[in-house]
Amino acid sequence: MDDKNISAAQKVTVYIDNIAYQVSKENNLLAGVLSQKLNLPYFCWHPSMGSVGACRQCAVTQYQDENDTRGRLVMACMTSVSDGMRISLQDKDSAKFREQVIGAMMTNHPHDCPVCAEGGECHLQDMTVMTGHSVRDYQGTKRTFNNQYLGELVGHEMNRCITCYRCTRFYNDYAGGKDFGVYGSKNQVYFGRQKDGTLASEFSGNLVEVCPTGVFTNKVFSAHYTRKWDLQSAPSVCAHCSVGCNTSIGERYGSVRRVMNRYNYDLNGYFLCDRGRYGIGFVNSAQRIKKAQGINQTSPEKLTRLDVSRALAHFRDKRFIGIGSARASLEANFYLKQIVGEDNFSAGYNRQQMAVAKEYQQLLSDNFIDDKMLSLREIEQCDFILLVGEDLTKTSPRIALALRQACRNSGIEKAASMGVASWQDSAVRTISGKRNSPFFAMQPMATKLDELTEQCLLLAPDDIEQVMLALTTVLCLTDNEKSNYFHQEEWQAFTFEQQSFINKVISALATAKKPLIVTGDSLLSAKILLATNKLMACLKNQATPSKVNLVVLPSASNSIGLLSLIDEKSISSEQVLAKVSTKTVAGLICLEQELTVYTNEQLTLLREHAEVIIVLDHSESRVSQLADIVLPAAAISEGNGHFVNYQGRIQRFSQVHAAALPILDSWKWLSYIEKALDFSISNQATLQRKKAKPKENLAELHDYFSENFTLWPTLKDEQLEQKFVARMTKRASGRTSQSANFSVHEAKVVEDKDQHYRFSMEGNKPNAVKNMPFTWAPGWNSNQSINHHQVEIQGQLSHYSDDVYVSFNFTRESDKNVAVNDDTLAAVITDLTAKKTLTYFPQGCLFQGEWQSALTAEFQLLAHSLEKNPTLYLSTEFVESQGWEPGQWLNVSADNKSCFAQLKCNNELPQYLVYGNINDFVDHKSGLSIKLTEVSEADVIQYQKNRQTHYQHLKVIQQNTLKQLKISDQHIPIRFVAGGLDDA
Amino acid sequence: MEYNVNTMPPINIVTIDYKQYLSVSEISSIEHEVSIMETREAAGIEALRIVQEQRGWVSDESLYAIADLLNMPEAELEGVATFYNLIYRQEVGQFVIHLCDSIACHLTGYQQIYQAINTHLGIGYGQTTGDKKFTFLSNVCLGGCDKAPTMIIGKQHYQQLTPENVIDILNDLASQESEHD
Ligand code: SF4
Ligand code: SF4
Ligand code: FES
Ligand code: FES
Numbered sequence A: 001m002d003d004k005n006i007s008a009a010q011k012v013t014v015y016i017d018n019i020a021y022q023v024s025k026e027n028n029l030l031a032g033v034l035s036q037k038l039n040l041p042y043f044c045w046h047p048s049m050g051s052v053g054a055c056r057q058c059a060v061t062q063y064q065d066e067n068d069t070r071g072r073l074v075m076a077c078m079t080s081v082s083d084g085m086r087i088s089l090q091d092k093d094s095a096k097f098r099e100q101v102i103g104a105m106m107t108n109h110p111h112d113c114p115v116c117a118e119g120g121e122c123h124l125q126d127m128t129v130m131t132g133h134s135v136r137d138y139q140g141t142k143r144t145f146n147n148q149y150l151g152e153l154v155g156h157e158m159n160r161c162i163t164c165y166r167c168t169r170f171y172n173d174y175a176g177g178k179d180f181g182v183y184g185s186k187n188q189v190y191f192g193r194q195k196d197g198t199l200a201s202e203f204s205g206n207l208v209e210v211c212p213t214g215v216f217t218n219k220v221f222s223a224h225y226t227r228k229w230d231l232q233s234a235p236s237v238c239a240h241c242s243v244g245c246n247t248s249i250g251e252r253y254g255s256v257r258r259v260m261n262r263y264n265y266d267l268n269g270y271f272l273c274d275r276g277r278y279g280i281g282f283v284n285s286a287q288r289i290k291k292a293q294g295i296n297q298t299s300p301e302k303l304t305r306l307d308v309s310r311a312l313a314h315f316r317d318k319r320f321i322g323i324g325s326a327r328a329s330l331e332a333n334f335y336l337k338q339i340v341g342e343d344n345f346s347a348g349y350n351r352q353q354m355a356v357a358k359e360y361q362q363l364l365s366d367n368f369i370d371d372k373m374l375s376l377r378e379i380e381q382c383d384f385i386l387l388v389g390e391d392l393t394k395t396s397p398r399i400a401l402a403l404r405q406a407c408r409n410s411g412i413e414k415a416a417s418m419g420v421a422s423w424q425d426s427a428v429r430t431i432s433g434k435r436n437s438p439f440f441a442m443q444p445m446a447t448k449l450d451e452l453t454e455q456c457l458l459l460a461p462d463d464i465e466q467v468m469l470a471l472t473t474v475l476c477l478t479d480n481e482k483s484n485y486f487h488q489e490e491w492q493a494f495t496f497e498q499q500s501f502i503n504k505v506i507s508a509l510a511t512a513k514k515p516l517i518v519t520g521d522s523l524l525s526a527k528i529l530l531a532t533n534k535l536m537a538c539l540k541n542q543a544t545p546s547k548v549n550l551v552v553l554p555s556a557s558n559s560i561g562l563l564s565l566i567d568e569k570s571i572s573s574e575q576v577l578a579k580v581s582t583k584t585v586a587g588l589i590c591l592e593q594e595l596t597v598y599t600n601e602q603l604t605l606l607r608e609h610a611e612v613i614i615v616l617d618h619s620e621s622r623v624s625q626l627a628d629i630v631l632p633a634a635a636i637s638e639g640n641g642h643f644v645n646y647q648g649r650i651q652r653f654s655q656v657h658a659a660a661l662p663i664l665d666s667w668k669w670l671s672y673i674e675k676a677l678d679f680s681i682s683n684q685a686t687l688q689r690k691k692a693k694p695k696e697n698l699a700e701l702h703d704y705f706s707e708n709f710t711l712w713p714t715l716k717d718e719q720l721e722q723k724f725v726a727r728m729t730k731r732a733s734g735r736t737s738q739s740a741n742f743s744v745h746e747a748k749v750v751e752d753k754d755q756h757y758r759f760s761m762e763g764n765k766p767n768a769v770k771n772m773p774f775t776w777a778p779g780w781n782s783n784q785s786i787n788h789h790q791v792e793i794q795g796q797l798s799h800y801s802d803d804v805y806v807s808f809n810f811t812r813e814s815d816k817n818v819a820v821n822d823d824t825l826a827a828v829i830t831d832l833t834a835k836k837t838l839t840y841f842p843q844g845c846l847f848q849g850e851w852q853s854a855l856t857a858e859f860q861l862l863a864h865s866l867e868k869n870p871t872l873y874l875s876t877e878f879v880e881s882q883g884w885e886p887g888q889w890l891n892v893s894a895d896n897k898s899c900f901a902q903l904k905c906n907n908e909l910p911q912y913l914v915y916g917n918i919n920d921f922v923d924h925k926s927g928l929s930i931k932l933t934e935v936s937e938a939d940v941i942q943y944q945k946n947r948q949t950h951y952q953h954l955k956v957i958q959q960n961t962l963k964q965l966k967i968s969d970q971h972i973p974i975r976f977v978a979g980g981l982d983d984a
Numbered sequence B: 001m002e003y004n005v006n007t008m009p010p011i012n013i014v015t016i017d018y019k020q021y022l023s024v025s026e027i028s029s030i031e032h033e034v035s036i037m038e039t040r041e042a043a044g045i046e047a048l049r050i051v052q053e054q055r056g057w058v059s060d061e062s063l064y065a066i067a068d069l070l071n072m073p074e075a076e077l078e079g080v081a082t083f084y085n086l087i088y089r090q091e092v093g094q095f096v097i098h099l100c101d102s103i104a105c106h107l108t109g110y111q112q113i114y115q116a117i118n119t120h121l122g123i124g125y126g127q128t129t130g131d132k133k134f135t136f137l138s139n140v141c142l143g144g145c146d147k148a149p150t151m152i153i154g155k156q157h158y159q160q161l162t163p164e165n166v167i168d169i170l171n172d173l174a175s176q177e178s179e180h181d
Helices: A029-035 A092-106 A123-131 A166-174 A206-210 A219-223 A274-284 A305-313 A330-340 A351-367 A397-407 A409-417 A425-432 A448-452 A461-476 A479-485 A496-511 A526-541 A559-563 A573-581 A600-609 A666-677 A698-708 A716-721 A783-789 A825-829 A857-863 A876-882 A937-968 B024-035 B040-055 B060-070 B074-083 B103-107 B110-121 B163-175
Strands: A011-016 A019-024 A059-063 A072-075 A085-088 A154-156 A181-185 A188-192 A216-218 A232-237 A246-252 A255-261 A320-323 A384-388 A439-443 A455-458 A515-520 A549-553 A587-591 A612-617 A629-632 A641-644 A649-653 A839-842 A871-875 A889-894 A897-906 A913-916 A931-934 B095-100 B134-139 B151-153 B156-158
Touching (some): A059 A092, A246 A274, A351 A549, A351 A559, A384 A496, A461 A526, A515 A526, A526 A549, A612 A666, A897 A937, B040 B074, B151 B163
Parallel strands (some): A384 A439
Antiparallel strands (some): A154 A216
């Protein structure tokens, strides 16, 4: 379904209870009925996973023609639609049948809704009510099961299972999980792992939404629980990678409780990754900065704007360097750049990263002038994939899940050729067998997607570049030239595997209908980006049958927003150091930036030379600890702003609740700083700023931006959305008494200056705005209520309006390019794999790969899990040359750190390439020279003991965090206005 | 859910290498089955049968070893193993009694047969006699409804059972010296 609305041509007329409806013939009858917003209960069917006909819940009566009065029962999800088809939902037979199906399911269900975390948003509850099965008539015993420990994220309560098979169909079939299964038969069917243990899939959290009952629940949410109807929610955007999945964050009593998927047609659809769902825990962690530091507070009650001005008065008219960040909002980064001036703006990137940024910009401006980069949904439609240098399952997990679906296209096509529709899930899977669309990958470490590839090369970044260049060369050659080239030394230098890789890619490319090349900046290799650009240029001039698509993935939620602000004047972290050391500037403003680029020594140097360091952040970092002034910034759930996703799509995240002051949006702090410091000597000639005044809300801020700065992308939908939509559900309970322990007077509703949403149960219905705070429809309390808000099942949202994109038109004169004049650059970007030293590349880590989510207590536990050992993969050749044995432990040292890892062999590895999952080295994405030494058994035993102690320590932190949250439930911060410092 | 840090499991990561665990003949019979299947994991059920024939039942270790040999997830193999009621995932006695408890047998005296076995051996469903001779299991319809009540022991189908002849059958088996084939 390519188009937003399936065109009329694809529709047929279906009579449902004698009323004619226009229904898409591409999908099954159940989807057709639901698309008309009619209520037909179902369990096993899922819009993204198709039909298997397992639950028998969606039965309807189908009639041969107008005269047929008996009809026959059919399962709507297994029935295709045809023109003139006649069915009934209201006839007694099918209604009774549906009621009895629920009755049968309930015979084994424990009826424990009051203690079930699913209660109030349970699809089984909804369907039970829908079928009218309101009396319990089974008197017998029920089968019971033992539950499993499935890790820190997902709870398990098997007795509630209704055997719909959705969980395994998602976990195994859709997401490629291996450690989940279905056991037993008949009335004793068990869904879970082979034995207790942490679910290994990066997408395990989706079980919570996929399971129609309370078997799989969000364990973190259950530990600090609130019913859905008592949550205050707002639409947000995931802050943990560049995909920009849409989320809905729920809060109660001043603390964030959970994240749920928020359907987005183009991006995440129905699924999130576990980093997105559970990474929100950082907002409740002990590292949060809740008070301003370095500011003299005059009133005992609260910090005032005057206090801030006084603290900063000393630095009035001085120059500052501003360091932006890829995790701060577009607004904050943009504002910071305007305040400090473009030649004092840094992205916090070092020279190597700046070189990558430059190549990245070039790649974008050369390839995306007229087109947009493919959305996740469009990625799923591709039928050829070349993946270069990324461990996507860990860095952009949702894209990896999309690539898994893309791989199925060849099988789906085969099924189609046999007349089997794509929604016939089990038939299509049987027909496709192990058939995959052509998928090729190159990266330095083994990844979870490798199993889907036709060929996968493990290579160091430099070698990846070489293969890319050779691929480009061969592509451009005529057949004659090719045979010539194949005899040349240049070609002969490649291994046989590399040569056949190149040839296979070229031949698969020739027949692909929608080919896709995916790369990114994980390896911090400018060369790979450049080689990709060359390849794309060559492909454009080729007579390939289909246009080749390119998707480039950066690392963070607002990487592209930040990239759009980097220009030829932006300075590298080295230049920042130089400017500070020479006292060209008074100090630094670090915007949500932990400055991982600096070594400890560099950081100390920075500290010594800077007159003042101002840090705006939500959590303690190595920088906030050195700062003179720390201003507590709003975390994703507490602020408003926009992130720019990998496509350049600008997406809004909205405040879920007003955090206790003085926590404020970074851009609000920046407006105070702007006023207090009065940067009138800032050397921006273009800038004729009006008297700066603090901005109350995003709309004012945007007005201010567009009046003063031409570069600000106009966010058109701003005006349209002043709709005052309720953040709470209609039945939110206890609102009038929640702060009764302070005062029996009912607290006034917090006034929101942003006019989109209200901190109240009163207001417009959720779908009055483009971004719904939560999903609900009458009779549909679970997230599956989204059916009611789509134009068509699995289609666009009915209240959607187009997103705005940042323009990828970067400066293209090469001499003006970022940092290219820097002499030392060449030295910096020279690859580490100078062949003879062991170079280690970290496998991605879902739980540690992103700074904010890594602060989540559960993620700490998962990253330091005792269920698996840190492992180091070496080439068999190298291991044998050292006389080592797989399974033995080694000491790995580099970068002043050393740790232990268990050795494993990988035949595919080139001799000096090493990869693994060692926690301490997870940040060294572009490779790290390591030394390996043998260790004694006693050392290993001691090491394992230390690991256990550390794990226990982390477990205690997790429990204390929870305890704190429960205590703070008793002290709800009261705010009257969600505005600035002096408002409340 | 509170988690007691003191009862945390020690680091105990089990990996089974099939070469160390399975016998050469087991491996070669399984590989033979693999050779006639389309995919390796398709040989799962046969592999389970082969190992059970040698060892009487399929232990966790056996399951992991077979999964390792067939290069398939253990969860998937467990799904196969637990689906078929003739694959035993717990230790069983020398003779496994599968007594039919479906409708035709119920109508023709299943209850008395159950009682007879239960009293004679002193075990109920799911249990094994102390001498490891007999394990007692229920089974759905064995397809012998016209000669009900019925049961299966080993490869033998026993029909038209009475509380008397069933004891004779058990006594006969108990007195057999050799192990079942
Ligand atoms: S656990 Fe949930 S999703 Fe899985 S079969 Fe049972 S009810 Fe369905
Ligand atoms: S981390 Fe990335 S893939 Fe995962 S939910 Fe967030 S945006 Fe989506
Ligand atoms: S939804 Fe149709 S049979 Fe389950
Ligand atoms: S019911 Fe026992 S054999 Fe059929």
